[in-house]
Amino acid sequence: MILLKTKEEIELIRDSARLLGKTLAEVGRHIQPGVTTAFLDNLGEQFIRDNGGIPLCKGYEGFPAAFCISVNDVVVHGIPSDNFFIKEGDNVSLDCVIEYNGYVSDSAYTFTCGETSSEMQRLLKVTKEALYIGLEKCKAGNRIGDIGHAVQQHCEKNGYSIVRELCGHGVGFKMHESPNVPNYGVPGTGSLLKEGMVIAVEPMVCMGSKNVVFSREDGWTCRTKDGKPAAHFEHTVAIGANGPDILTTFDFIEQQ
Ligand code: MF3
Numbered sequence: 001m002i003l004l005k006t007k008e009e010i011e012l013i014r015d016s017a018r019l020l021g022k023t024l025a026e027v028g029r030h031i032q033p034g035v036t037t038a039f040l041d042n043l044g045e046q047f048i049r050d051n052g053g054i055p056l057c058k059g060y061e062g063f064p065a066a067f068c069i070s071v072n073d074v075v076v077h078g079i080p081s082d083n084f085f086i087k088e089g090d091n092v093s094l095d096c097v098i099e100y101n102g103y104v105s106d107s108a109y110t111f112t113c114g115e116t117s118s119e120m121q122r123l124l125k126v127t128k129e130a131l132y133i134g135l136e137k138c139k140a141g142n143r144i145g146d147i148g149h150a151v152q153q154h155c156e157k158n159g160y161s162i163v164r165e166l167c168g169h170g171v172g173f174k175m176h177e178s179p180n181v182p183n184y185g186v187p188g189t190g191s192l193l194k195e196g197m198v199i200a201v202e203p204m205v206c207m208g209s210k211n212v213v214f215s216r217e218d219g220w221t222c223r224t225k226d227g228k229p230a231a232h233f234e235h236t237v238a239i240g241a242n243g244p245d246i247l248t249t250f251d252f253i254e255q256q
C-alpha cells in the first residue's frame with residue numbers, strides 16, 4: 001500500500017531532509033587522499049547524532065555503518081572500512097538515510113577526490129542530470145514508469161547503462177515503503193503518482209555494462225561486473241499537484 005503524506009508530514013520530512021543535506025556536505029568536505037571510508041562514516045554518524053538525528057542504515061538488515069560509501073566500481077552499499085583508503089581521482093558515493101523527529105529521508109551524492117578524469121566527470125554529470133530529469137516527472141497524474149523511462153533515456157543516450165537489480169522506493173515514515181521506483185521503464189505504466197506520495201529517486205548508472213555482482217564475503221557490496229566506474233545520486237521528493245517538491249538538497253554540498 002502506498003501511504004500518502006499530509007502537508008504537515010511533508011514539512012517534517014523536509015526538516016529531516018535538510019539535516020541529511022548538511023550531513024552529506026559535512027562528510028563530503030572531508031574526502032581527501034589518504035582518509036579511510038570508516039573515518040568518513042564515523043564523523044558523519046557523530047554529526048547526525050549531534051544534530052538530533054538517527055542514522056537508519058546502521059543495523060538495517062545487519063548493515064554495520066551509518067553510510068554506504070561506494071568507490072569507483074562499487075555501485076552502492078559499500079561498507080565503510082578502516083582498511084580502505086581513498087585516493088586522488090576516486091569517485092566516492094555517500095548514501096545515507098536518517099530519521100529526525102520520527103521522519104525519514106534518503107539521499108546520495110557522488111563526490112570526486114581531487115582531480116579526476118574527464119570521463120569520470122562526464123559520468124557524474126550525466127547521472128545527476130538523469131536524477132533531475134526523473135524528478136521532473138514527479139507530479140500527480142504521471143506514473144512510475146514515466147520517471148524510469150526519463151532516467152533511462154538520458155543515460156542510454158549518453159552511452160551509459162542502468163542497473164536493474166536495485167531501484168528507488170517510497171520513503172518518509174520508514175526507509176523503504178511502496179512503491180518501487182525503477183530507473184528504467186515504459187511511459188504510462190506502473191502506479192499512478194498522487195499528490196502526497198513521497199519517494200526516493202536514485203539512478204545507479206554504469207560507465208560500461210549494466211551487470212553487477214554482490215560480494216559473497218559481506219553480502220552487501222554491489223560492484224560492476226566489468227570493473228568500470230558507476231555513479232549514484234538520490235533525492236527524496238514529494239509528488240506535487242503541479243510538479244516535484246524536492247525535499248533533500250545538494251545546496252550545502254555545492255555551495256561549499
Ligand atoms: N540509501 C539506501 C537505499 O536507498 C540504503 C539502503 S542499504 C542499508 O535504500 F542497508 F545500508 F541501509
Ligand code: CO
Nearest residue numbers: 106200202234
Ligand atoms: Co534509497
